[in-house]
Amino acid sequence: MNNDCPPYPILLAEDDLISRRLCQKILAREGFAVTTVANGREALELFRQRFFPIVLTDWQMPEMEGPELCRAIRDENPNRYVFIVMLTSKGSKGDIISGLEAGADDYITKPAHPAELVARIRTGIRILELERSLKAAVDEIHLMSILDSLTGLYNRGYINERLPQEIRRAHRYVRDLSLVLCDIDHFKKVNDTYGHLVGDVVLKSFARCLAGSIRQEVDWAGRYGGEEFLIVLPETHLHGALVLTERIRRTLESTPIETDNKAIGITSSFGVVCFSPGTCKEAITPEALLQEADNLLYRAKSEGRNRIEAGRLTS
Incomplete structure (x- = not known):
């Protein structure tokens, strides 16, 4: 991972212990900081305590499934973008569309291939960087609209x-x-x-x-x-x-x-x-x-x- 990029901590919600450890190991090897939980309810509770710009979630989990977690994250964070990747064994087009409509940005078919997993996360980082640059530009334009150009005080x-x-x-x-x-x-x-x-x-x-x-x-x-x-x-x-x-x-x-x-x-x-x-x-x-x-x-x-x-x- 490019060390010049700002850190993007990842929240991984996966109820299967082997799959959870495998994904964490793959991402940690690439330098990502990964926090893991065993279900969607734990993921949402942790997310409310600490913001994660990237969420990797399984589709089928106890207590709260992936699509419900996606919707909750989107509803509670309208002003901060989160890149969400769905891990799923569901391969039909209808299932994939359902996951994307719930708020996921991307999906990976389980079991996750290491290179594909890392590539998807890096794609997410590029999107987050673009979103950050756009927000900075919008903030600058707004600031220019409320300041007096000569004195720098409010207009x-x-x-x-x-x-x-x-x-x-x-x-x-x-x-x-x-x-x-x-x-x-x-x-x-x-x-x-x-x-x-x-x-x-x-x-x-x-x-x-x-x-x-x-x-x-x-x-x-x-x-x-x-x-x-x-x-x-x-x-x-x-x-x-x-x-x-x-x-x-x-x-x-x-x-x-x-x-x-x-x-x-x-x-x-x-x-x-x-x-x-x-x-x-x-x-x-x-x-x-x-x-x-x-x-x-x-x-x-x-x-x-x-x-x-x-x-x-x-x-």
Whole structure:
């Protein structure tokens, strides 16, 4: 077996002891890790505890036969592909079709020929590799669809999709939710003075500052539009949101952004809004929360910029 390939542990379900040991010996000799059980029920119980990408199962077994095991594995793992090979002494076309329709990918007539058995398993590995590559490509495409191409933060479409989910979760668990809407002060002047390429450097640096200031896997940030950015802080009360926002404001104020030509100092204005589901008379909408954050941001800019305005939304 190619040692460069990722490991693919095999689950072998076979009630006949001689056949089970023979198959295990053949596969182990080729470098495969094989776990054996004596019937389909044991196989399913073990599979529920530990994922096996390859399952080799006899057709006729006590307690649970091969076709039933195939169907159970397919039903319980819709998002993870398993390559299933049926071992069978049934040779009719009808039996073979029945096994494939139950969820098997391939079959081997017993007694298994060593070379054929290994070849079938290697075929399965090629299919699993293709499936893994396809999934990685799909995941990459999905990631590209929800990220802003310039800053690497979430884009407006993702914000519109996820924010309602965060609000519903806050209502369900009666936990505070805070939003921070921020805007780079006088960003148009940066573009007009230094050009849009430098402006892009500023935007990317600003985004890195936001991403590096929030809790990973809990908080999240997105580009709301132009030079406006949104930070969403689940399970965070107003005081906690203000502490975080002030830390970001001071970091931006005191850390010039290095560009090819010169270091550029920037500041930002912030609107911070929090809502506590336990005190709200009715469900809060994403539009209401964003509008209040926008109102507070506008106030911060009107009051001189490089400052924070905060408030609570109660209805």
